[in-house]
Amino acid sequence: MPRPLDGDRPTLTAPPLTTDTHMHFFLPGYDGQPGGPPLPEMASIEDYAVVRRRLGIERVIAVQPNAYQADNSCLLHCLRQLGDIARGVAVVTPDTAEDELLSLHDAGVRGARIMNLPGGGIGLDRMREVESLVRPLGWHLIVQFDGRNILDYLPLLRGLQGRFIVDHIGKFLEPVPTDAPSFLELKRLLDSDRCYLKLAGCYETSKAGAPKFDDVGRLATDLIAHAPERMIWGSNWPHIGVSADRYPDDAQLLDVLGDWTGNDPALLHRILVDTPAELYGF
Template structure:
Protein backbone atom coordinates (compact mmCIF):
# COMPACT_ATOMS: atom_id res chain seq x y z
CA UNK A 1 0.00 0.00 0.00
CA UNK A 2 2.81 2.43 0.91
CA UNK A 3 4.35 3.48 -2.41
CA UNK A 4 1.08 3.08 -4.28
CA UNK A 5 -0.83 5.40 -1.96
CA UNK A 6 1.99 7.96 -1.90
CA UNK A 7 2.13 7.95 -5.70
CA UNK A 8 -1.61 8.06 -6.30
CA UNK A 9 -2.40 10.56 -3.55
CA UNK A 10 0.62 12.80 -2.91
CA UNK A 11 0.01 14.89 0.17
CA UNK A 12 -2.29 12.30 1.78
CA UNK A 13 -3.09 13.45 5.31
CA UNK A 14 -3.85 11.63 8.56
CA UNK A 15 -6.09 14.20 10.26
CA UNK A 16 -6.18 12.77 13.79
CA UNK A 17 -3.15 11.52 15.72
CA UNK A 18 -1.87 11.97 19.27
CA UNK A 19 1.72 12.19 20.45
CA UNK A 20 2.76 11.08 23.94
CA UNK A 21 6.43 11.64 24.69
CA UNK A 22 8.74 11.20 27.64
CA UNK A 23 9.39 14.36 29.60
CA UNK A 24 5.82 15.64 29.32
CA UNK A 25 3.88 14.76 32.48
CA UNK A 26 0.19 14.01 32.30
CA UNK A 27 -2.32 16.34 33.92
CA UNK A 28 -3.70 15.32 37.32
CA UNK A 29 -7.12 14.63 35.79
CA UNK A 30 -5.77 12.12 33.21
CA UNK A 31 -7.89 8.99 33.15
CA UNK A 32 -5.18 6.61 31.91
CA UNK A 33 -1.42 6.40 31.43
CA UNK A 34 -0.58 5.86 27.76
CA UNK A 35 2.60 4.16 26.61
CA UNK A 36 5.13 6.45 24.92
CA UNK A 37 4.09 7.34 21.37
CA UNK A 38 6.81 9.65 20.04
CA UNK A 39 7.05 11.35 16.66
CA UNK A 40 9.62 8.82 15.44
CA UNK A 41 7.24 5.90 16.02
CA UNK A 42 4.43 7.64 14.18
CA UNK A 43 6.71 8.52 11.28
CA UNK A 44 7.52 4.85 10.79
CA UNK A 45 3.84 3.99 10.58
CA UNK A 46 3.20 7.01 8.37
CA UNK A 47 5.84 5.87 5.90
CA UNK A 48 4.50 2.33 5.86
CA UNK A 49 1.05 3.63 4.90
CA UNK A 50 2.30 6.11 2.31
CA UNK A 51 1.00 9.16 4.17
CA UNK A 52 2.90 12.44 4.11
CA UNK A 53 0.93 14.87 6.30
CA UNK A 54 -0.55 14.68 9.79
CA UNK A 55 -2.67 16.66 12.23
CA UNK A 56 -1.57 16.36 15.86
CA UNK A 57 -4.55 16.61 18.21
CA UNK A 58 -3.87 17.64 21.80
CA UNK A 59 -4.57 14.61 24.04
CA UNK A 60 -6.99 15.17 26.90
CA UNK A 61 -4.41 13.60 29.19
CA UNK A 62 -2.18 16.65 28.80
CA UNK A 63 -5.00 19.06 29.58
CA UNK A 64 -4.25 22.65 28.63
CA UNK A 65 -0.48 22.11 28.48
CA UNK A 66 0.16 21.96 24.73
CA UNK A 67 3.94 21.58 25.10
CA UNK A 68 4.15 18.01 23.79
CA UNK A 69 1.94 18.79 20.78
CA UNK A 70 3.98 21.90 19.97
CA UNK A 71 7.22 19.95 20.24
CA UNK A 72 5.81 17.37 17.83
CA UNK A 73 4.84 20.08 15.35
CA UNK A 74 8.39 21.42 15.45
CA UNK A 75 9.67 17.93 14.63
CA UNK A 76 7.22 17.39 11.79
CA UNK A 77 7.74 20.83 10.24
CA UNK A 78 5.40 22.04 7.53
CA UNK A 79 4.09 18.51 6.99
CA UNK A 80 1.89 18.81 10.09
CA UNK A 81 -0.71 21.02 11.74
CA UNK A 82 -2.01 20.92 15.29
CA UNK A 83 -5.16 21.19 17.37
CA UNK A 84 -4.72 22.80 20.80
CA UNK A 85 -6.70 22.93 24.01
CA UNK A 86 -7.02 26.25 25.80
CA UNK A 87 -8.52 27.22 29.15
CA UNK A 88 -11.51 29.59 29.32
CA UNK A 89 -11.05 32.79 27.36
CA UNK A 90 -10.28 34.91 30.40
CA UNK A 91 -7.14 32.83 30.96
CA UNK A 92 -5.55 33.28 27.54
CA UNK A 93 -4.98 36.25 25.26
CA UNK A 94 -4.59 37.04 21.59
CA UNK A 95 -0.79 36.96 21.84
CA UNK A 96 -0.93 33.33 22.97
CA UNK A 97 -3.24 32.41 20.10
CA UNK A 98 -0.90 34.19 17.64
CA UNK A 99 2.04 32.21 19.06
CA UNK A 100 0.15 28.95 18.62
CA UNK A 101 -0.78 29.87 15.06
CA UNK A 102 2.85 30.54 14.22
CA UNK A 103 3.72 27.10 15.61
CA UNK A 104 1.19 25.39 13.30
CA UNK A 105 -1.96 25.21 15.42
CA UNK A 106 -5.10 25.49 13.29
CA UNK A 107 -7.90 24.47 15.60
CA UNK A 108 -9.26 24.41 19.13
CA UNK A 109 -10.30 21.10 20.62
CA UNK A 110 -13.69 20.77 22.31
CA UNK A 111 -13.75 17.35 23.94
CA UNK A 112 -17.19 16.87 25.47
CA UNK A 113 -16.79 13.28 26.67
CA UNK A 114 -15.12 11.80 29.76
CA UNK A 115 -11.79 13.45 30.49
CA UNK A 116 -12.57 16.57 28.48
CA UNK A 117 -12.18 20.01 30.04
CA UNK A 118 -14.24 22.06 27.60
CA UNK A 119 -17.51 23.79 28.38
CA UNK A 120 -20.38 24.58 26.05
CA UNK A 121 -20.63 27.97 27.76
CA UNK A 122 -17.27 29.02 26.29
CA UNK A 123 -17.91 27.83 22.73
CA UNK A 124 -19.36 30.99 21.21
CA UNK A 125 -16.63 33.28 22.56
CA UNK A 126 -13.84 30.90 21.57
CA UNK A 127 -15.25 30.47 18.07
CA UNK A 128 -15.41 34.23 17.59
CA UNK A 129 -11.83 34.65 18.75
CA UNK A 130 -10.33 32.04 16.39
CA UNK A 131 -12.45 32.73 13.29
CA UNK A 132 -10.23 35.46 11.86
CA UNK A 133 -7.23 33.11 11.84
CA UNK A 134 -9.11 30.47 9.86
CA UNK A 135 -9.05 28.07 12.78
CA UNK A 136 -11.84 25.62 13.50
CA UNK A 137 -13.52 24.04 16.48
CA UNK A 138 -12.61 20.34 16.62
CA UNK A 139 -15.58 18.77 18.36
CA UNK A 140 -15.90 15.35 19.91
CA UNK A 141 -19.17 14.41 21.57
CA UNK A 142 -21.72 11.65 21.66
CA UNK A 143 -23.35 12.26 18.29
CA UNK A 144 -26.72 11.41 19.75
CA UNK A 145 -26.51 14.83 21.47
CA UNK A 146 -26.12 16.74 18.20
CA UNK A 147 -29.81 17.74 17.93
CA UNK A 148 -29.55 19.47 21.32
CA UNK A 149 -26.61 21.60 20.16
CA UNK A 150 -27.36 21.92 16.46
CA UNK A 151 -28.58 25.51 16.62
CA UNK A 152 -25.49 26.90 18.36
CA UNK A 153 -23.17 24.85 16.14
CA UNK A 154 -24.84 26.08 12.95
CA UNK A 155 -24.33 29.68 14.10
CA UNK A 156 -20.60 29.40 14.78
CA UNK A 157 -18.56 32.07 12.96
CA UNK A 158 -15.70 29.64 12.33
CA UNK A 159 -15.18 26.27 10.70
CA UNK A 160 -16.29 23.14 12.55
CA UNK A 161 -14.82 19.62 12.39
CA UNK A 162 -16.67 16.74 14.04
CA UNK A 163 -14.67 13.70 15.11
CA UNK A 164 -15.08 9.99 14.43
CA UNK A 165 -18.03 9.75 12.03
CA UNK A 166 -20.07 11.73 14.55
CA UNK A 167 -19.07 9.36 17.36
CA UNK A 168 -22.55 8.02 18.00
CA UNK A 169 -21.82 6.03 21.15
CA UNK A 170 -24.66 3.71 20.18
CA UNK A 171 -24.44 3.56 16.36
CA UNK A 172 -27.54 5.00 14.73
CA UNK A 173 -29.16 4.59 11.32
CA UNK A 174 -28.89 7.21 8.56
CA UNK A 175 -32.60 7.99 8.97
CA UNK A 176 -32.24 8.80 12.68
CA UNK A 177 -32.74 12.35 13.92
CA UNK A 178 -29.19 12.45 15.32
CA UNK A 179 -27.65 11.54 11.95
CA UNK A 180 -29.94 13.98 10.14
CA UNK A 181 -28.68 16.65 12.55
CA UNK A 182 -25.11 15.85 11.52
CA UNK A 183 -26.11 16.12 7.88
CA UNK A 184 -27.75 19.50 8.42
CA UNK A 185 -24.51 20.75 9.97
CA UNK A 186 -22.59 19.51 6.94
CA UNK A 187 -25.09 21.36 4.75
CA UNK A 188 -23.90 24.50 6.56
CA UNK A 189 -20.91 24.56 4.23
CA UNK A 190 -18.24 25.19 6.88
CA UNK A 191 -18.46 21.85 8.66
CA UNK A 192 -16.44 18.67 8.07
CA UNK A 193 -16.56 15.19 9.61
CA UNK A 194 -13.73 12.72 10.16
CA UNK A 195 -14.48 9.19 8.97
CA UNK A 196 -12.28 7.72 11.65
CA UNK A 197 -11.93 5.42 14.69
CA UNK A 198 -14.86 3.09 13.91
CA UNK A 199 -13.62 0.70 16.59
CA UNK A 200 -14.54 3.21 19.32
CA UNK A 201 -18.29 2.95 18.74
CA UNK A 202 -18.97 -0.12 16.59
CA UNK A 203 -21.00 -2.87 18.17
CA UNK A 204 -20.27 -5.23 15.25
CA UNK A 205 -16.50 -4.93 15.43
CA UNK A 206 -13.55 -5.58 13.15
CA UNK A 207 -12.70 -5.91 10.41
CA UNK A 208 -15.59 -4.16 8.67
CA UNK A 209 -17.33 -2.26 11.49
CA UNK A 210 -20.47 -2.53 9.40
CA UNK A 211 -22.68 -0.40 11.66
CA UNK A 212 -20.28 2.56 11.53
CA UNK A 213 -19.34 1.82 7.90
CA UNK A 214 -22.96 2.38 6.89
CA UNK A 215 -22.75 5.91 8.26
CA UNK A 216 -19.31 6.54 6.74
CA UNK A 217 -20.41 5.35 3.29
CA UNK A 218 -23.49 7.54 3.47
CA UNK A 219 -21.44 10.59 4.40
CA UNK A 220 -18.79 9.95 1.74
CA UNK A 221 -21.45 9.60 -0.94
CA UNK A 222 -23.46 12.66 0.09
CA UNK A 223 -20.64 14.94 1.22
CA UNK A 224 -17.36 14.06 -0.50
CA UNK A 225 -16.11 17.63 0.00
CA UNK A 226 -16.87 17.52 3.73
CA UNK A 227 -15.11 14.32 4.83
CA UNK A 228 -11.67 13.81 6.35
CA UNK A 229 -9.86 10.76 7.72
CA UNK A 230 -7.68 10.11 10.74
CA UNK A 231 -6.00 7.00 12.10
CA UNK A 232 -6.46 8.01 15.76
CA UNK A 233 -2.95 6.65 16.33
CA UNK A 234 -1.68 5.34 18.78
CA UNK A 235 -5.03 3.91 20.02
CA UNK A 236 -3.93 3.73 23.68
CA UNK A 237 -7.33 2.65 25.01
CA UNK A 238 -8.25 0.15 22.29
CA UNK A 239 -8.10 -3.57 23.05
CA UNK A 240 -7.13 -5.26 20.87
CA UNK A 241 -5.21 -2.47 19.22
CA UNK A 242 -6.41 -1.94 15.63
CA UNK A 243 -4.07 -2.29 12.68
CA UNK A 244 -3.52 1.11 11.07
CA UNK A 245 -3.25 -0.28 7.55
CA UNK A 246 -6.62 -1.99 7.98
CA UNK A 247 -8.19 1.25 9.20
CA UNK A 248 -6.97 2.95 6.04
CA UNK A 249 -8.32 0.06 3.99
CA UNK A 250 -11.67 0.57 5.75
CA UNK A 251 -11.67 4.22 4.71
CA UNK A 252 -10.84 3.29 1.11
CA UNK A 253 -13.80 0.91 1.00
CA UNK A 254 -16.14 3.46 2.57
CA UNK A 255 -15.06 6.18 0.13
CA UNK A 256 -16.03 3.91 -2.75
CA UNK A 257 -14.60 6.10 -5.52
CA UNK A 258 -11.10 7.32 -6.32
CA UNK A 259 -12.21 10.94 -6.71
CA UNK A 260 -13.87 10.84 -3.30
CA UNK A 261 -10.79 9.28 -1.71
CA UNK A 262 -8.56 11.97 -3.19
CA UNK A 263 -10.76 14.65 -1.65
CA UNK A 264 -10.79 12.96 1.74
CA UNK A 265 -7.04 12.38 1.89
CA UNK A 266 -5.69 15.42 0.06
CA UNK A 267 -8.02 18.21 -1.05
CA UNK A 268 -10.22 18.51 2.00
CA UNK A 269 -7.33 18.57 4.51
CA UNK A 270 -5.70 21.31 2.47
CA UNK A 271 -8.89 23.36 2.75
CA UNK A 272 -9.36 22.78 6.49
CA UNK A 273 -5.79 22.91 7.82
CA UNK A 274 -4.11 25.29 5.40
CA UNK A 275 -1.60 22.92 3.87
CA UNK A 276 -0.01 24.10 0.63
CA UNK A 277 -1.62 22.58 -2.47
CA UNK A 278 0.07 19.34 -3.44
CA UNK A 279 2.73 19.75 -6.09
CA UNK A 280 1.42 16.80 -8.04
CA UNK A 281 -2.21 15.80 -8.55
CA UNK A 282 -3.07 12.22 -9.21
CA UNK A 283 -3.51 11.63 -12.93
CA UNK A 284 -7.14 11.85 -13.90
CA UNK A 285 -8.29 13.44 -10.64
CA UNK A 286 -8.99 17.14 -10.57
CA UNK A 287 -7.45 19.16 -7.73
CA UNK A 288 -9.86 20.21 -5.01
CA UNK A 289 -7.55 22.59 -3.21
Protein backbone atom coordinates (compact mmCIF):
# COMPACT_ATOMS: atom_id res chain seq x y z
CA MET A 1 0.00 0.00 0.00
CA PRO A 2 1.50 3.38 -0.98
CA ARG A 3 2.22 5.68 1.94
CA PRO A 4 -0.45 8.43 2.17
CA LEU A 5 1.06 11.89 1.90
CA ASP A 6 -1.81 14.34 1.50
CA GLY A 7 -5.31 14.76 2.88
CA ASP A 8 -7.42 17.12 4.91
CA ARG A 9 -5.54 19.89 6.62
CA PRO A 10 -5.30 19.86 10.42
CA THR A 11 -7.75 21.89 12.44
CA LEU A 12 -4.81 23.45 14.25
CA THR A 13 -3.25 26.30 12.29
CA ALA A 14 0.49 25.98 12.76
CA PRO A 15 2.20 29.28 13.59
CA PRO A 16 4.81 30.66 11.17
CA LEU A 17 8.20 28.93 11.50
CA THR A 18 6.67 25.76 12.97
CA THR A 19 9.38 23.11 13.35
CA ASP A 20 9.01 19.36 12.99
CA THR A 21 11.79 18.12 15.27
CA HIS A 22 11.66 14.42 14.39
CA MET A 23 11.38 12.81 10.97
CA HIS A 24 13.45 10.54 8.71
CA PHE A 25 14.52 10.34 5.08
CA PHE A 26 15.25 7.17 3.08
CA LEU A 27 16.69 7.64 -0.40
CA PRO A 28 17.70 5.28 -3.21
CA GLY A 29 21.42 4.64 -3.39
CA TYR A 30 22.01 4.54 0.36
CA ASP A 31 22.34 1.05 1.75
CA GLY A 32 21.13 -0.19 5.10
CA GLN A 33 23.92 -1.07 7.51
CA PRO A 34 24.60 -4.17 9.61
CA GLY A 35 22.91 -4.08 13.00
CA GLY A 36 20.01 -1.94 11.85
CA PRO A 37 16.50 -2.89 10.81
CA PRO A 38 15.69 -3.47 7.12
CA LEU A 39 15.28 -0.42 4.95
CA PRO A 40 11.62 0.58 4.64
CA GLU A 41 9.86 2.10 1.65
CA MET A 42 11.77 5.13 0.39
CA ALA A 43 10.81 8.52 1.86
CA SER A 44 12.12 11.43 -0.18
CA ILE A 45 12.51 15.17 0.26
CA GLU A 46 9.75 15.60 -2.33
CA ASP A 47 7.41 13.28 -0.42
CA TYR A 48 7.99 15.14 2.80
CA ALA A 49 7.41 18.49 1.07
CA VAL A 50 3.80 17.39 0.52
CA VAL A 51 3.44 16.64 4.24
CA ARG A 52 5.07 19.95 5.16
CA ARG A 53 2.66 21.93 3.00
CA ARG A 54 -0.32 20.08 4.41
CA LEU A 55 0.66 20.70 8.04
CA GLY A 56 2.19 24.16 7.69
CA ILE A 57 5.71 23.09 8.69
CA GLU A 58 8.49 25.50 7.73
CA ARG A 59 11.51 24.06 9.56
CA VAL A 60 12.63 20.46 9.97
CA ILE A 61 15.00 18.36 12.05
CA ALA A 62 16.01 15.25 10.10
CA VAL A 63 16.96 12.40 12.44
CA GLN A 64 19.36 9.64 11.39
CA PRO A 65 17.32 6.44 10.88
CA ASN A 66 18.35 3.23 12.65
CA ALA A 67 18.59 1.41 9.32
CA TYR A 68 21.62 3.52 8.37
CA GLN A 69 23.30 3.08 11.79
CA ALA A 70 26.39 5.39 11.87
CA ASP A 71 26.52 5.95 8.11
CA ASN A 72 25.20 9.52 8.03
CA SER A 73 25.70 10.05 4.29
CA CYS A 74 21.98 10.08 3.40
CA LEU A 75 21.32 12.54 6.22
CA LEU A 76 24.11 14.81 5.01
CA HIS A 77 22.76 14.75 1.45
CA CYS A 78 19.29 15.75 2.64
CA LEU A 79 20.54 18.55 4.88
CA ARG A 80 22.53 20.05 2.02
CA GLN A 81 19.51 19.84 -0.27
CA LEU A 82 17.18 21.46 2.27
CA GLY A 83 19.54 24.26 3.29
CA ASP A 84 18.73 26.78 6.01
CA ILE A 85 15.31 25.36 6.91
CA ALA A 86 16.86 22.12 8.19
CA ARG A 87 19.05 20.83 10.99
CA GLY A 88 20.06 17.25 11.72
CA VAL A 89 20.54 14.64 14.40
CA ALA A 90 23.29 12.14 13.55
CA VAL A 91 24.57 8.88 14.98
CA VAL A 92 28.04 9.39 16.41
CA THR A 93 30.22 6.66 17.90
CA PRO A 94 33.13 7.10 20.32
CA ASP A 95 35.36 6.39 17.32
CA THR A 96 33.93 9.11 15.05
CA ALA A 97 36.83 11.21 13.78
CA GLU A 98 37.05 14.93 14.45
CA ASP A 99 36.98 15.83 10.75
CA GLU A 100 33.73 13.86 10.32
CA LEU A 101 32.20 15.65 13.30
CA LEU A 102 33.13 19.01 11.81
CA SER A 103 31.65 17.99 8.44
CA LEU A 104 28.41 17.02 10.18
CA HIS A 105 28.34 20.30 12.07
CA ASP A 106 28.95 22.34 8.92
CA ALA A 107 26.01 20.55 7.26
CA GLY A 108 23.70 21.53 10.13
CA VAL A 109 23.84 18.62 12.56
CA ARG A 110 23.21 19.78 16.12
CA GLY A 111 22.43 16.56 17.99
CA ALA A 112 23.55 12.95 18.44
CA ARG A 113 21.07 10.10 18.66
CA ILE A 114 21.15 7.55 21.49
CA MET A 115 18.74 4.64 20.93
CA ASN A 116 18.55 2.06 23.70
CA LEU A 117 16.06 -0.15 21.89
CA PRO A 118 16.58 -2.99 19.36
CA GLY A 119 18.21 -1.77 16.16
CA GLY A 120 19.60 1.43 17.64
CA GLY A 121 23.03 2.55 16.52
CA ILE A 122 24.42 3.66 19.90
CA GLY A 123 22.99 2.76 23.30
CA LEU A 124 23.10 4.29 26.75
CA ASP A 125 26.21 2.32 27.63
CA ARG A 126 28.26 4.56 25.27
CA MET A 127 26.30 7.76 25.78
CA ARG A 128 28.83 9.51 28.02
CA GLU A 129 31.63 8.88 25.50
CA VAL A 130 29.51 10.33 22.69
CA GLU A 131 28.60 13.36 24.77
CA SER A 132 32.27 14.11 25.42
CA LEU A 133 32.80 14.30 21.65
CA VAL A 134 29.80 16.43 20.70
CA ARG A 135 29.35 18.77 23.67
CA PRO A 136 32.31 21.00 22.62
CA LEU A 137 30.38 21.63 19.37
CA GLY A 138 27.30 22.73 21.31
CA TRP A 139 25.30 19.66 20.35
CA HIS A 140 22.79 17.91 22.58
CA LEU A 141 21.78 14.25 22.85
CA ILE A 142 18.43 12.73 21.82
CA VAL A 143 17.84 9.71 24.03
CA GLN A 144 15.22 7.00 23.43
CA PHE A 145 14.51 4.07 25.74
CA ASP A 146 11.56 2.23 27.29
CA GLY A 147 10.41 4.73 29.90
CA ARG A 148 9.31 1.94 32.21
CA ASN A 149 13.03 1.32 32.85
CA ILE A 150 14.00 4.91 33.56
CA LEU A 151 14.92 4.20 37.18
CA ASP A 152 17.74 1.95 35.90
CA TYR A 153 19.06 4.76 33.71
CA LEU A 154 18.86 7.69 36.12
CA PRO A 155 22.55 7.66 37.13
CA LEU A 156 23.58 7.83 33.47
CA LEU A 157 21.08 10.54 32.59
CA ARG A 158 21.83 12.66 35.64
CA GLY A 159 25.53 12.35 34.87
CA LEU A 160 25.22 14.10 31.52
CA GLN A 161 26.90 17.49 31.44
CA GLY A 162 24.99 19.08 28.57
CA ARG A 163 21.44 19.27 27.26
CA PHE A 164 19.52 16.16 26.30
CA ILE A 165 16.06 15.37 24.92
CA VAL A 166 14.04 12.40 26.14
CA ASP A 167 12.42 11.08 23.00
CA HIS A 168 8.85 10.01 22.17
CA ILE A 169 7.04 11.18 25.34
CA GLY A 170 9.31 8.91 27.36
CA LYS A 171 8.48 5.92 25.10
CA PHE A 172 6.58 3.98 27.76
CA LEU A 173 6.03 0.80 25.76
CA GLU A 174 3.06 0.12 28.01
CA PRO A 175 1.48 3.49 28.92
CA VAL A 176 1.71 4.01 32.68
CA PRO A 177 -0.47 6.03 35.07
CA THR A 178 0.68 9.54 35.89
CA ASP A 179 1.54 8.51 39.46
CA ALA A 180 3.83 5.66 38.37
CA PRO A 181 7.35 5.99 39.84
CA SER A 182 8.89 5.89 36.36
CA PHE A 183 6.72 8.75 35.15
CA LEU A 184 7.38 10.83 38.27
CA GLU A 185 11.13 10.39 37.74
CA LEU A 186 10.77 11.62 34.17
CA LYS A 187 9.11 14.77 35.51
CA ARG A 188 11.95 15.22 37.99
CA LEU A 189 14.45 15.00 35.15
CA LEU A 190 12.57 17.80 33.40
CA ASP A 191 13.13 19.99 36.46
CA SER A 192 16.77 20.16 35.37
CA ASP A 193 17.63 23.02 33.02
CA ARG A 194 19.33 20.45 30.76
CA CYS A 195 16.46 18.03 30.07
CA TYR A 196 13.83 18.46 27.35
CA LEU A 197 11.06 16.19 26.06
CA LYS A 198 9.89 15.42 22.53
CA LEU A 199 6.16 15.07 21.93
CA ALA A 200 6.28 12.51 19.13
CA GLY A 201 5.31 8.96 18.28
CA CYS A 202 2.21 8.71 20.48
CA TYR A 203 0.68 6.16 18.10
CA GLU A 204 3.61 3.77 18.59
CA THR A 205 2.79 3.03 22.24
CA SER A 206 -0.88 3.97 22.61
CA LYS A 207 -3.31 1.16 23.31
CA ALA A 208 -6.30 3.52 23.01
CA GLY A 209 -5.38 4.42 19.43
CA ALA A 210 -6.51 7.11 17.01
CA PRO A 211 -7.76 9.73 16.81
CA LYS A 212 -7.03 10.95 20.36
CA PHE A 213 -4.48 8.42 21.74
CA ASP A 214 -5.94 9.19 25.16
CA ASP A 215 -3.68 6.94 27.25
CA VAL A 216 -0.47 8.50 25.97
CA GLY A 217 -2.26 11.85 25.74
CA ARG A 218 -2.72 11.87 29.53
CA LEU A 219 1.03 11.58 29.94
CA ALA A 220 1.73 14.28 27.36
CA THR A 221 -0.78 16.69 28.91
CA ASP A 222 0.76 16.19 32.36
CA LEU A 223 4.30 16.73 31.05
CA ILE A 224 3.34 19.87 29.14
CA ALA A 225 1.70 21.34 32.24
CA HIS A 226 4.77 20.45 34.31
CA ALA A 227 7.47 21.91 32.05
CA PRO A 228 5.97 23.74 29.07
CA GLU A 229 9.24 25.51 28.29
CA ARG A 230 10.98 22.15 27.77
CA MET A 231 8.65 20.62 25.17
CA ILE A 232 9.17 20.19 21.43
CA TRP A 233 7.01 18.37 18.86
CA GLY A 234 7.81 15.95 16.05
CA SER A 235 5.73 14.17 13.41
CA ASN A 236 7.89 11.00 13.36
CA TRP A 237 7.18 10.81 9.61
CA PRO A 238 7.28 8.46 7.66
CA HIS A 239 6.01 6.31 10.55
CA ILE A 240 8.31 3.35 9.99
CA GLY A 241 7.15 -0.13 10.88
CA VAL A 242 3.47 0.76 11.31
CA SER A 243 0.99 -1.53 9.61
CA ALA A 244 -1.35 -0.04 7.00
CA ASP A 245 -4.37 -0.36 9.28
CA ARG A 246 -2.61 1.61 12.04
CA TYR A 247 -0.82 4.17 9.87
CA PRO A 248 -1.43 7.55 11.53
CA ASP A 249 -3.01 10.59 9.91
CA ASP A 250 -0.40 13.35 10.05
CA ALA A 251 -3.07 16.02 10.50
CA GLN A 252 -4.42 14.18 13.54
CA LEU A 253 -0.95 14.05 15.04
CA LEU A 254 -0.76 17.83 14.93
CA ASP A 255 -4.33 18.23 16.16
CA VAL A 256 -3.72 16.09 19.26
CA LEU A 257 -0.97 18.53 20.20
CA GLY A 258 -3.70 21.16 20.17
CA ASP A 259 -5.76 18.98 22.50
CA TRP A 260 -2.82 18.47 24.86
CA THR A 261 -2.12 22.21 25.05
CA GLY A 262 -5.72 23.39 25.21
CA ASN A 263 -5.00 25.10 21.87
CA ASP A 264 -3.25 27.88 23.78
CA PRO A 265 -1.58 30.03 21.08
CA ALA A 266 1.33 31.16 23.27
CA LEU A 267 2.05 27.60 24.43
CA LEU A 268 1.84 26.21 20.91
CA HIS A 269 4.24 28.90 19.71
CA ARG A 270 6.66 27.97 22.48
CA ILE A 271 6.55 24.26 21.58
CA LEU A 272 6.48 24.56 17.80
CA VAL A 273 8.70 27.57 17.23
CA ASP A 274 10.62 29.07 20.15
CA THR A 275 12.12 26.06 21.93
CA PRO A 276 13.19 24.30 18.70
CA ALA A 277 14.82 27.52 17.54
CA GLU A 278 16.79 27.71 20.79
CA LEU A 279 17.88 24.07 20.66
CA TYR A 280 18.79 23.96 16.96
CA GLY A 281 20.12 27.44 16.31
CA PHE A 282 17.54 28.76 13.85
